[in-house]
Amino acid sequence: MEIILSAAIGVLTASGVYLLLRPRTYQVIIGLSLLSYAVNLFIFSMGRLRVNAPPILEPGGVGDLSRYTDPVPQALVLTAIVIGFAMTALFLVVLLASRGFTGTDHVDGREQRSE
């Protein structure tokens, strides 16, 4: 399990970083989204991987780590997902506005000579 998930995180990161370095704004937004998957999974995996142990207690019960997985990374990732959406939305609008102003979808707002 661990080896697959870490490989997955690695590939998501690599694809994200590669796109981040591309010149077109759309590539960058896709790259950021991929990177945020990677980061979310990475943070989530810091609580270790557990199957069938969601942090949902029995009513009246007291939980412990032997029966339930770590809830803290999950709480962090949950808000990160929502904030990630907000970031994507903001970036999308900025890239649209920038295209409207500059007439290009290059990240610098102008075309480079050698592209």
Place this chain on the structure above:
Amino acid sequence: MLSVFILAPFAGSLIAIFFPPDQRGATAWFAGAIALLCFLIAAGLYPFVTSGGVLRYELAWIPELGLNFTLRMDGFAWLFTVLVTAIGVLVVLYARYYMAAEDPVPRFFALFLAFMGSMLGVVLSGNLILLAVFWELTSIVSFLLIGYWHHNAHARDGARMALTMTGMGGLCMLVGLLIMGRIVGSYDLDVVLASGDIIREHPLYLATLVLILLGALTKSAQFPFHFWLPHAMAAPTPVSAYLHSATMVKAGVFLLVRFWPVMAGTEAWFWIVGLAGLTTLLLGAYFAIFQQDLKGLLAYSTISHLGLITVLLSLGSPLAAVAAVFHIVNHATFKASLFMAAGIIDHETGTRDMRKLGGLIRYMPGTAMLAMVASAAMAGVPLLNGFISKEMFFAEAIETHQANLLDTITPYVATLAGMFAVTYSLRFIHSVFFGKTPSDLPKIPHEPPRWMRAPIEFLVLACLVVGIIPAITIGPFLHTAVVSILGASTPQYSLSVWHGWNLPLIMSFVALLGGIGLYFLMRNYLATSTEGPPVFRLLHGQRIFERVLVTLSWKWARSLEQRLGTRRLQPQMRFLVFVAIMAGALPLLLNHYELPPLLVRGIDPAFALLWAIGIACAVGAAYQAKFHRLAALVLLGGAGLVTCITFVWLSAPDLAVTQLLVEIVTTVLILLGLRWLPKRIEDTQESELLSLRVRLRRLRDFVLALVAGGGVALIAYTVMTRPMPETIASYFLERAYKEGGGTNVVNVILVDFRGFDTLGEIAVLAIVALTVFALLLRFRPQADSLEAPEQQQVQNAFDDDHPDRAKGDSVAEYLFVPSVIMRWMFPVSGMLAAYFFLRGHDLPGGGFAAGIAMSIGFILQYMSGGTRWVEERLRIHPLRWMSIGIIVAAATGIGSWLFGYPFLTSHAQYVTLPIVGKIPLASAIFFDLGVFSLVVGATVLILIALAHQSIRAPRAHARALRAAKEAK
């Protein structure tokens, strides 16, 4: 009681700013009352500080950092407090008449009070850091006061220079104070004052000394930092009278005196302080002679007198310290009155140029007399207060403190400077009040209003009384102050006018006669010469200062920017990624990282297959993002879904729900955006002809990406295969139900334990939504995206060709089945949202998920029926949803205050509702309701704002077409 000294002026400052601008008298009365109140309280506190008593007031601020709001009043602080408040009262009275009707008076008095508060803060601080805070406050407020007439370029420059110099000095001093606190182990002033030996013997003593002295010497305008003070004369005269005679510049010498017991007496102290003081004393006096501006003369004389005090403090002998404290008081009295007199002359004649003035004694005999007495005190004429402290200075200058050259020349320099002082004092009086009456004055001079002169009368009276009977007037107070500084080593001194025929008296006479002689020798030259002393006037302090500033902040900064900066994003991103990789790799390499054994067993084939798809999606998205945007978006969604399934698999149902819903809105969002991006068609031939440079660049990025991905994967794998250390997880697991009243631990953490964080998060979401909204309000699409998309054009053309069809029929037919389903889904999605919301505290769900589910319901309606169709039937007010959300969330938090609990404490209970059944009803559910409402509002606002562009754009397009036609 001590806190009144800080609170009253600052609170008064806030109130004063709200006075109407034409209420000059009322504002002045108010400011004066505050200053008077402080003065009276200070006077009343005198019995507590006599014979070494210390008053303390302490309020814990950040005790972990040793930073407390400690106020401390000993005899010396008391003396300063009285000085600051008493002269404050007089200056307010004076300013009442000085300020012109068109000046914004409330701003002046507000700043004045703020300055008084800061100055009292400096004087009364019992904590080193607090001292630095107030110190910087005096710099900032004095900047505002000097620049009070901000329409005047001189005032702006002078203010800026003063702030640059004193602010820079203040920063150095802060560092010095921090080191001092480290050496002593406490920032408390009492502890510091008791640890003189530790400080003087510490290896960092010299660094501390230099840094603190930089603060003190810049503030007190000591050479070579003196040049800001004359330029600060662009301030209104009451400001000069207050800041540049009695308070602000005295803060520097105040600090020297404050730390005198712990830092003085070493050779380094003697040389640095002594050299600066002696140079300032002589140069200041010399420069003062050649000034043509009245206030310029007084400014240089202030510099010189501050130099005198500094020299006294440099000597390291207790007697000299006594003289220094005494001279601080004396100088404040006569210099404040002289500034006020200069202000009156300026006010009544319209000029401060001594070449133009003369014979004023005939018009304003009262003012002339007062000014004469005050300048006699400045010159050190017997029977005036300046004489006594100057005698003490001469006496100390003669004494040998350290056997070196500096000490040897001190008496000669002192006499010379005394001579210069007589010269410029005489010049001040003679050129203004005597001689022939000028004919070309801007105004006909006359005596000022009665009460404008009153402050001067009071101060001059003080000069006289102290000068004639010092021992019974100032004596006891001075003694109290001195004892608080010197403690047991307080020397025997006598404050009397007559000490018999001794060397200091002879020096005084030499200075007096020499000064008079010098003035009459130079009189004719001075009457016509230009501003500034010969030779030195070429060496303009301001010019040098500006040149340094330009070099630092413009030339160097620009060349640095040209060398290191780029406006291109890609190199910056590349650098960022590189630094991130290094930051990740270095700690691993330095700590001998070892790869954990790769465990291949225990792999679920289904999970492996899942991620094979996920990886393919991710790589595919990366590959297609340039030319096939829709494909890339679909692949991105695929990777997102795989992530979502992973969350389900690995015991994170909440994450899975949220991820799934967010995935939907993100896709809709980007789909809406795709329409505005330029067409980019892959040119198969071009791709074969890619230059080597482009290929190399891509290869380099590819390698960077590989390293980054590999590194992250390694770290993730390493952490995952290690046993779990003790974390705060168990804390939450144990208490989620007991204290949070919910079984879904993740939700309990979000709305209860870490509710404050969540409040911050939803605030961020709201800000983003508003920003998006605002950005789109002014959105102007690129010309080639203005036309309707191709498919729409084809459909519209088809509709137009067939008379039985209305525009838009085709698309409605295409989407007929989906739109019926979507319309029917609206109540269902509302239901789903309610369901997620109500179960959130106990089972996966919660406000975030419910909010997004609800907004998906809304957005589906937009997609099925079109924007116009929806808005004819349903008005969604996203801004109201958002504001209600944030208000509810914050109110829930505040509600717990009513019950005496900290912000966002929650109370939990189960409630049985009809039909729905038993639901967990913690007060946190209201908080979650706020989260829900805000998420709905923000998401809908973003999506709708973007969707609306498709309606606005055709209109803009039509407008543009019309305009083009008309132009033809």
